[in-house]
Amino acid sequence: MAALELGANEVLVRILAAPINPADLNVIEGTYGELPSLPCTIGNEGVGVVERVGSSVVGFAAGQTVLPLAFGTWAEQMLVPTEALVALPEGLDPLQAAMLTVNPATAWRMLHDFIPLQPGDWIVQNAANSGVGRAVIQLAKALGLRTLNVVRRAELIGELLQMGADVVVTEDADLRSEASALCGGVLPKLALNAVGGASALNVANALGVGSPHVTYGAMGRQPLKIPNGLLIFKNICFRGFWLRRWKETASLAEVRSTYETLAAYLAAGVLHTPIHRVFPIEEALEAIAEASQEKRTGKVLLRM
Numbered sequence: 001m002a003a004l005e006l007g008a009n010e011v012l013v014r015i016l017a018a019p020i021n022p023a024d025l026n027v028i029e030g031t032y033g034e035l036p037s038l039p040c041t042i043g044n045e046g047v048g049v050v051e052r053v054g055s056s057v058v059g060f061a062a063g064q065t066v067l068p069l070a071f072g073t074w075a076e077q078m079l080v081p082t083e084a085l086v087a088l089p090e091g092l093d094p095l096q097a098a099m100l101t102v103n104p105a106t107a108w109r110m111l112h113d114f115i116p117l118q119p120g121d122w123i124v125q126n127a128a129n130s131g132v133g134r135a136v137i138q139l140a141k142a143l144g145l146r147t148l149n150v151v152r153r154a155e156l157i158g159e160l161l162q163m164g165a166d167v168v169v170t171e172d173a174d175l176r177s178e179a180s181a182l183c184g185g186v187l188p189k190l191a192l193n194a195v196g197g198a199s200a201l202n203v204a205n206a207l208g209v210g211s212p213h214v215t216y217g218a219m220g221r222q223p224l225k226i227p228n229g230l231l232i233f234k235n236i237c238f239r240g241f242w243l244r245r246w247k248e249t250a251s252l253a254e255v256r257s258t259y260e261t262l263a264a265y266l267a268a269g270v271l272h273t274p275i276h277r278v279f280p281i282e283e284a285l286e287a288i289a290e291a292s293q294e295k296r297t298g299k300v301l302l303r304m
């Protein structure tokens, strides 16, 4: 491995593990919203240990476990500027910590940044079995919120209920007519959409007047067609969320505080993401093929 040249404000991080997320696959296939210039190293999140620090670095030291908030984590080592590093408490499961940066943070920000929610309020989401969906269920429960969840596979219902979901239905449920009964007579105040098409419309139809509908993923690769009535009579507010934009616009203090909060939830056992399979990085091509399979039992990770 060629030695990386350490800048004064940089930290050399030895990566321990990194997951393969849908966004990584979209970058590889060239369909992601923003593409890096080539050649590049893939990987949007992971966990590592500080190997060495640059001459001006304060606050980080060799041996510390860190989250690199930078692109290029599918590597044995990477150079990260200190402002893109978050220190983690020791003792976290490295595979779980490797999945903290993207999905739990997306869930946390979406639960906070679109509408004030109070304990007891309902939210509705599709792709509830996804990494983000599970983090939404776990964090919502910790915050006292209630979740109406849509999955495409009925066999997942029991598992998600056991994990803390309040209600789980399959994609064929008609939420326009059923949401109120499912949510004990009230309507959700926030919809989270990672699928698009008819599924995105179904969760929009569950919402109460004036509520935000937030699209953050497009797993079904179908556009959302919005009926006029949802705008005129229900004033549903269609929004989007992209974690990278949040990281670019939030202050460093806010970014670090979000990750410190999520690390505490991970340490407390509130957050947990199922793992489908772990591959050594030497088998990255096999890992990518496995991560591209539909209906996995959890995340595919690379271990360095």
Ligand SMILES: NC(=O)c1ccc[n+]([C@@H]2O[C@H](COP(=O)([O-])OP(=O)(O)OC[C@H]3O[C@@H](n4cnc5c(N)ncnc54)[C@H](OP(=O)(O)O)[C@@H]3O)[C@@H](O)[C@H]2O)c1
Pocket (backbone or CB within 6 Å): 021, 022, 023, 102, 103, 106, 127, 128, 129, 130, 131, 132, 133, 152, 153, 194, 195, 215, 216, 217, 218, 219, 220, 221, 241, 242, 243, 244, 294, 295, 296, 298
């Ligand atoms: N905007 C952001 O900042 C942001 C951040 C994080 C993630 N995302 C996006 O969020 C989505 C989920 O990411 P993730 O890492 O949580 O995913 P994941 O854990 O890999 O799970 C993928 C999920 O998508 C579901 N799915 C796949 N194809 C589908 C289809 N055609 N129709 C309905 N559901 C389908 C799967 O259903 P099964 O469980 O039945 O297999 C699974 O629940 C992705 O689109 C990702 O790019 C966006």
